[in-house]
Amino acid sequence: MSSAITCEDVRVSYGDLQVLRGVSFDIPAGQGVVLLGANGCGKSTLMRSLNGLEKLQSGRIRIHGDSLADASRVDLRRIRRCMGYVFQQFNLVPQLSAFQNVLLGAMGRHRLGLLSCLGLTASTEERARAMACLERVGMADRAQHRPSQLSGGQQQRVAIARMLMQAPKVVIADEPIASLDPKAGREVLDLLWRIVREEGLSMLCTLHQLDLAREYADRIIGMKAGRVEIDAAIADIDPLHLNTLYVGMTRVDAQPQEDAA
Structure with a gap:
């Protein structure tokens, strides 16, 4: 192994x-x-x-x-x-939606970085993957919510979805x-x-x-x-x-x- x-x-x-x-x-x-x-x-x-x-x-x-x-x-x-990370303090961007925070997981693969993660240049495939990651953690129905609108447990689920997005x-x-x-x-x-x-x-x-x-x-x-x-x-x-x-x-x-x- x-x-x-x-x-x-x-x-x-x-x-x-x-x-x-x-x-x-x-x-x-x-x-x-x-x-x-x-x-x-x-x-x-x-x-x-x-x-x-x-x-x-x-x-x-x-x-x-x-x-x-x-x-x-x-x-x-x-x-x-x-290497994917899950932190004690969640480290979500407060101004972004749960969906956009999950897209951040793909930032390392893009030259445009943050622009792609705001959804401005994200591909259809990536947007679909971000939603699938939210679905995987039971947060698809909160995709457009900001972190302040979520409980601590929900925020950590979004953070796990972001980690999954990174593959x-x-x-x-x-x-x-x-x-x-x-x-x-x-x-x-x-x-x-x-x-x-x-x-x-x-x-x-x-x-x-x-x-x-x-x-x-x-x-x-x-x-x-x-x-x-x-x-x-x-x-x-x-x-x-x-x-x-x-x-x-x-x-x-x-x-x-x-x-x-």
Whole structure:
């Protein structure tokens, strides 16, 4: 089985502060993995490293065999186009309709960029695909609604449709239910995991809820103090072992952006 994401002894530092201290793992194509760890363990730094937003001190990251460190700007854009994102804060454009936000998923394939995503130059095929993506997440009847007219769960569904529009091979979901109530959060996870499995995608999803991680994940990677502490298939996970990720935590990342990790 080919590898979707490979991390080889990844290290990231901010000055003298070591944030990632030799992180290594391999996610095969088609596997859904949950990344766990307490605030400040380095999860967000790792997630930013996966698309080249963090400079590695040493080590290597490969996405479907392509090394980020060796990629030219053109190659890096190509690698990023195969990676779809679902964020905690939805990141929808408030002035655009749900339909137009979904069209944004195709922006990376167009020289005209945003104009195509506003529907000004989008092809009939792309417009039909955007509607199909909204239908897939149960939001076709809200296509012309702006984000302010939608609930949090509905906004996250639109964000998932936008990710689908991109046609990614790898999904990075960073706390996708942190802004939702428990009922809406479970509905979003049901939808997200169903789509990932039906499409044969690979996913790395950060969560804090241990019960949901055990319920949805094929495998769990647990981080503590910048290192991988647990890496096991869900059937082999000891729940008591998971709890140790949150005991005696030493914060390794003092950067402000890690606070929400």
